[in-house]
Amino acid sequence: MTITLSHYLFVSAILFASGLFTMMTKRNAIGILIGVELVLNSAGVNVVAFDRYLGPGRLDGQLTALFVIVLAAAEAALAVGICINVYKNLSTVDVDTAARLQG
C-alpha cells in the first residue's frame, strides 16, 4: 500500500480532534496543555506532509515545523512554570477551583 497525503492528513486530523476533545473536557490545567500540544503537533504533521506532497524543493513547511517545535517547547516551559506558581498559591491546578476572579 502506498502512503498518500490523505493518510498523513488523516493522522493529523485524529491528533487535532483528540487535542480539541482534551482541551474541552479536561478541567486540569496540565490536561488542557497536553491537548494544546496534540493540536500543535497535528499542525506540524500537516505542514511537513504538505511539503513532501506539494512538490520538490519546498522548505516553508519544514521550517514551519521547526518553529512549531520551538513554540511548543517555549509554551510548555512557561505553562509549567505558571502551573507550579498556581499550585504553590492555590494547592491545585484545577481551572474550575481557580475562580476567585469573577464578575
Added chain:
Amino acid sequence: MNAWANIPIAEHLFLFSPMIALTATMLAVVATPLIAGRSTRAVAGVASIGIVVAFILAIRVARAVAQGGVSGFSPQPAAGMLLVDNLSAGFQVVLIVFLAAVTYLWWIGSAARERNAPEFFILLLGSALGMALMTSSANLLMIVIAIETASLPSYAIVGFDKRDRLGAEASLKYMIFGAVCAAIMLYGASLLYGLVGSLAVTDVAQYAVLQLADGDNLLLTSAALLCFLCGIAFKISAVPFHFWCPDAFEGAKIEVTTWLSVVSKAAGLILLTRIVLIFSSAVDSPLAISIVQPLAWTIAIMAAITCTYGNFAAYQQTSVKRLLAYSSIAHAGYMLMAAAVFIHPAATGHSAGLSAMLVYVVIYLFMNLGAFGVTALVSWDAGTDSIDAFTGLARRAPWLAVPMIICLMSLVGMPPLAGFLGKWWILIALGNLDTTLGWFLVITAVFNTLFSLYYYVRIVVQMSLRDDGRPQPSVSFGGLALVNICAVALLALFIFAQPLKSAADRFSTKLNPLSATLDHPRTALLPPADR
C-alpha cells in the same frame, strides 16, 4: 547567490532598527546584574536608555518611510515575511512612547518594592518586541511567531508577583486561553499552507477570494481562515474570545494592566487591519466584491457584540480596574467597527475607516493611560482598586479627580474632548457607507455610548458628590504630572485635531505596498486526487 545581490541589507536593517534596539535592550538588561548587581536603579536606567534609543530610531524610520526614501520588503517575493510601511512604522513610535509611559508608571509605583526588576523588563520589552513584529508581519508563520512573542511574556508578567494569588490565577487563565487559541491558529495556518502552497498573506488572500467566488474548497478554506482568525481575535479580545481579558486585567499589577489594555489590543487591531487590507486589495473583479459582503458583516456583528457585551458587563463592577477592563473590550468593539468599514465593498477607498481607526487608537492611548494612571495612584495609596477608594476624591485630591473626570468623559465620547472626535470620525465613516451595515453599526455605537455613560458617570459621582471624610492621599508629583499631561493632551487633541487627522489620512492612503505584488494569480496546489 544572485537573489541576495540586489537586496540592500544595510537599508533593510535600518528599517528594523527599533526592533533591534529593543532586542539589544533586553540583552543589556540581562547583562546589567552581572556588572552592577541586582540594583533596580541600574536596570531601570539601562532599560530607559534602550527605550530612548529605540524611540529615536523609530522616529527616523517612520520619517524615512513616510518620505518614501526606503522601500519595504515587498518587491522580493522570497523576503516577504516582514515589511515596514507607514502603518507599522507609525505604530512602533506609538508603542515605544507607551512603553516609556508604562516604565515610568512602574518606576513611581512598584520600583521601590521590586526585587526582580531585570526579569520584569525582559518580559515587558519582549512583549513590546512581539507587538512591533505583529504589525510588520505579512506571512502566516511570522504572524504566529509574532503573536506568541507578544503573548508568552504577557502571560508571565501578569503573574509576576509570585506571592499574589490573584495574579497566579489570572496568569493561569490567560495562559490556558492563549495557548488554546494559538494552537488552533497554527492548525488553521497549516491547512492554509496546504491549500495555497504558500505562507504569504497575499497568496492566501488571492486564493481565498477565488475560493469564495466559486471554489471546490470553499468549506475547508473558510474553516482554516476562521481557525487562523481565532488567534487574532484573542489578541483583540473580541467576543467570544474575551474571557481572559477581565480576569487577566484584574489580577495583574496595574501598570501591566495599562500596558496590556492598550498596546496589546492596538497591535492585534493593526494586524487585523493589515490582513483585511491585503484581502480587500485581492478583490478587484466585480464578481468577487459581492463575496466580501459576508466578511464585512462578520466583522461588523463581532464588533457590535463585543462593544455591547463590554458595556453591559461593565455595568455592575465594583472594582475600577475590572470596570476599565470591560470598557477596553467595548472600545475594541468601536475600533473593530472601523475595520468593518474598510473591508466593505461600498467603501470608496480604505482611507475613511482606516484613518478613523488610527486616530481612535492614538486618542484611546491617552484616555486609557490617564484613567489607569489615576486608578493606579489611588489604589497604591488606598491599597484597593474598589470604587470606594475614589470616594470624595474631588475634595481630597482635585489634581487626581479632574484628570480622571476628563479621561472618563473622553472614554464616553463627550465633547469637547478628543474621545468625541475619535467616535465622531468612526461614525462618519460608517454613515458615509450609506448601507444597512453602516447604519446598523451607527445605531449600535450610539446606543452603546449612551449606555456606557452610566457606569463612567458612576465613578464621577463617587468622586465628586459623595464624601466619607477620608484623609488626603499621598501621591508622587511624577504620577500627578503623568495623568495631568494625559488630560491636557485630550483637550489639546480636540482643539488641534486637524494635524492628527491629516496625518492619519496620509498614512492610510500611502499604505499597503503589497498590493503591487498581487499580479501573479495562483491556482490551487492541492492535487485533485487528494482533496
